[in-house]
Amino acid sequence: MKEYEYRRTVFYQMHGHERFEDEHQNFNYSIENETVVQDAVTYLLDGTSYLRFPGAARAVAIAVADFISREFGEDFYTALNQVSLMNHNDPFFKTYQEEKDVYDAILKNVPREKIVWDSPRMAITQRLIRQEYMLDENGLQILPREE
Numbered sequence: 001m002k003e004y005e006y007r008r009t010v011f012y013q014m015h016g017h018e019r020f021e022d023e024h025q026n027f028n029y030s031i032e033n034e035t036v037v038q039d040a041v042t043y044l045l046d047g048t049s050y051l052r053f054p055g056a057a058r059a060v061a062i063a064v065a066d067f068i069s070r071e072f073g074e075d076f077y078t079a080l081n082q083v084s085l086m087n088h089n090d091p092f093f094k095t096y097q098e099e100k101d102v103y104d105a106i107l108k109n110v111p112r113e114k115i116v117w118d119s120p121r122m123a124i125t126q127r128l129i130r131q132e133y134m135l136d137e138n139g140l141q142i143l144p145r146e147e
Helices: 003-015 033-046 055-072 077-078 101-107 118-132 137-142
Strands: none
Touching: 003 055, 003 118, 003 137, 033 055, 033 101, 033 118, 055 077, 055 101, 055 118, 118 137
């Protein structure tokens, strides 16, 4: 098992499969199948489309795969193609292989180095990813990072 998989497994063993604490509990989302690429692009740039699915799901999958690639040295496309990438708790998630054209169109508009991680929504997304992979302050106290 790879380090990032181990960390996520430990996180869920400790916390169960409860939903993450997010600033947007009980929010209403919309289904916008015609604007998936544009919704994912705006999510990655400024977070404004975070309630528009499945575009938001594609954006978060890209963010998680990018995080795994940067933090753990995994190939980005290998991570994005893992069925377990979203821990089987996102009904809108599709792997890279399942929607290659959609992901390629999103990444053409927002290459990974252009993701705006410090926008308010992406900052929340990054915080939640860091929690899940136990790379936040609490996780590092429980399960130190191997160097």
